Structure formats: structure tokens, C-alpha cells
């Protein structure tokens with residue numbers, strides 16, 4: 307079983323993740339992870355914090371001489387900003403007397419502040435927001451990077467691109483996923499449509515001027531997944547359900563679509579399903595001779611991968627921390643208030659796409675581990691190859 311946990315506060319000393327279930331003998335270096343961490347930090351619309359942080363991983367367990375050992379892998383990423391928050395975030399009781407930052411008693415609409423403070427009995431919403439913060443996604447991207455490394459061994463790749471920011475929509479057309487990915491990497495908002503990219507940047511500038519924030523939509527594409535990951539057998543084994551939960555669990559995500567998504571509800575049945583064809587000479591990397599000419603299902607049927615590309619989209623709300631805040635009520639005085647200025651990002655949709663890749667990579671890797679098992683990479687590969695032989699001859 308592949309599983310992970312993260313720990314860490316936004317302005318605490320560091321973020322930590324433990325990932326268990328990666329087979330032994332997978333080649334893994336800090337570079338594999340750092341590349342993904344820096345991709346998450348880019349994107350037009352980020353705030354001042356990203357100038358402080360230069361996320362780098364330290365692998366503290368599970369890897370020796372560049373190869374995984376088969377035990378839990380522990381990953382740590384230092385928060386450079388902690389240097390400015392030591393007394394505020396120190397674990398020691400004595401530090402409280404030295405902390406000059408006032409308690410956070412003004413909950414932001416849309417943030418975890420109010421329900422979190424009531425639920426955990428905190429009078430200072432800092433005790434909530436530090437963990438609820440999207441800074442936590444750094445640890446998830448580190449985990450996702452290891453999963454991507456494993457997926458690559460089996461010819462599976464995961465990429466993302468931004469489709470919409472603040473109502474500005476990209477037109478992508480029928481480009482192959484690899485090209486969409488490459489164009490997105492070259493765009494300041496990770497959008498494959500150059501014109502839309504520029505309009506998105508202008509929209510972000512407008513939002514900054516208006517002291518507000520913007521959300522948007524990104525798409526994650528998984529290429530090369532073999533047919534049969536996930537299962538229809540039980541509700542919690544359905545890959546589409548697991549992917550939707552994973553994406554929805556990213557901070558600020560409010561909607562997830564698979565394939566056609568909500569559009570499928572507006573069509574007749576004959577325009578909603580992907581007809582099945584067979585070509586005995588087909589040279590698919592995963593061996594499947596059956597294929598589709600459309601991909602309305604987004605590569606998922608009956609909770610299983612069907613051999614086509616997996617297509618997922620997620621909608622992100624505008625960030626709740628704003629320079630011109632919405633109306634709220636002070637937790638202590640119960641008085642209404644309107645203004646507190648907080649450092650914040652204007653738009654984090656480009657980063658959210660990278661995080662989407664990470665959580666999707668984890669779920670796909672988890673189903674791959676479930677299906678093919680193996681304690682070492684070699685054993686896992688033998689099981690995988692034996693299955694592909696069956697798929698090829700089916």
C-alpha cells in the first residue's frame with residue numbers, strides 16, 4: 307500500500323512528508339524533487355513570500371546511494387521565512403512572552419479561520435491558518451515528485467496546464483499533450499495558449515490593482531497509464547473517485563471534472579461515449595489493441611483506467627486572503643471590521659496545476675502499486691510486463 311502524511315506549519319521551521327510503499331531500488335535524487343518544488347513556486351501572481359522561499363528537499367530516510375531502500379521515505383523542506391517567525395512559531399512555552407505578533411482574531415471569509423477556531427477551541431486563528439495554509443502543498447509536491455519518478459519507470463507521465471484565470475479562457479485545440487505541456491512550461495501563467503496567457507497576466511494585474519484575487523481552472527493529463535488501474539469492485543477502489551478526492555483536497559479547489567465533466571449532462575447518449583475500435587497492428591506503449599477515437603470519458607470507465615489519456619480538471623476559487631478584505635466579525639469583540647492588510651498571492655492557479663500533478667501522480671502510483679506489487683522495482687516491473695503481455699493478446 308502506498309500512503310503518505312505531511313506535517314508542518316506555514317511559518318514553522320519546516321515541512322515534512324513520510325511516503326511509504328515505494329519499492330526498493332528506484333533511483334531517486336534530490337534533483338528529481340527540487341525540480342518539481344521550483345515549478346510550484348513559479349507563476350505570475352505570487353506574493354512576497356515566494357521571494358523569501360527557495361524550496362529544496364532534504365531526504366532524511368529511505369534512500370541510500372541514490373536508490374530507494376524499500377522503507378519509508380522521509381522528506382523535509384525548510385521554511386526560510388521561519389527566521390522571521392521564531393518567537394511566533396516556537397514550540398517552547400517560554401517563547402510566548404517574546405512573541406510580539408498580536409493574535410489573529412479576524413477570520414477571513416473563505417478561509418479555514420472561523421470554523422477551525424471554533425472546532426479546535428483556538429482563540430488565536432493563527433493556530434488554524436498556519437496548518438490550513440497552502441504552503442503545506444510543498445510537502446505534497448515533494449511526495450508527488452517521488453511518485454512521478456516511479457511512474458516514469460512504467461512509461462507514465464503527468465502534466466498540467468492552466469485553462470482559465472479570472473474568466474479568461476484558453477483555446478487549446480487538438481494539440482498532443484506533450485506539446486500542451488511544453489507550451490505551458492514556457493508561459494508565465496502555465497497556459498498553452500499564448501494570447502490567453504497575455505490576457506491572464508493583464509487580468510492578474512487588474513486584480514492586484516483592485517486589491518483582490520483571482521481563481522481559475524487547470525487540467526491534469528496522465529499519459530501512458532495501462533488499462534485496468536483502479537477497480538469497479540468497491541466504491542473506495544474507483545480511480546475516478548480517488549482522483550477527484552485528491553484534487554478536491556488541494557486548498558481552494560471547489561470543483562473537479564473528469565473528461566467531458568459537467569458538459570456530459572447536456573448531451574445525448576450517442577454523443578457522450580467513446581466508441582470502441584480494434585486494430586491488431588496497433589503499437590500502443592501499454593500494448594492495448596482496443597482504442598477510441600474520442601476521449602469523452604477522460605480515460606476512466608467504471609472507476610478504472612481504460613488505456614486512453616486520463617483527463618481531469620479542477621476549479622480553484624480566488625484566494626481568500628485579500629488586501630481589501632470582505633466583511634467579517636472579530637472573534638473576541640464580536641464587532642464587525644473591514645480592513646486588515648495581509649501579505650498574499652493575487653493568483654496561485656499556475657502553482658495549483660503543479661500541485662494537481664503531484665496529487666494525481668500519487669493516486670496513479672498507488673493503484674499501480676496495488677495492481678503490480680513487488681518489493682523491488684525489478685519485481686514490480688516483471689509483474690507489470692507479464693500483465694502487458696496479457697493485455698497485448700486480449
Ligand code: EPS
Pocket residue numbers: 316353354355356359387435438439440441444627649650651
Ligand atoms: C498562504 C499565504 C501566503 C502564500 C502562501 C499561502 O503566505 P504568507 O502568509 O507567508 O505570505 O505565499 O503560499 C506559500 C507560502 C507557498 O509556498 O505556496 C496561505 O494563507 O495559504
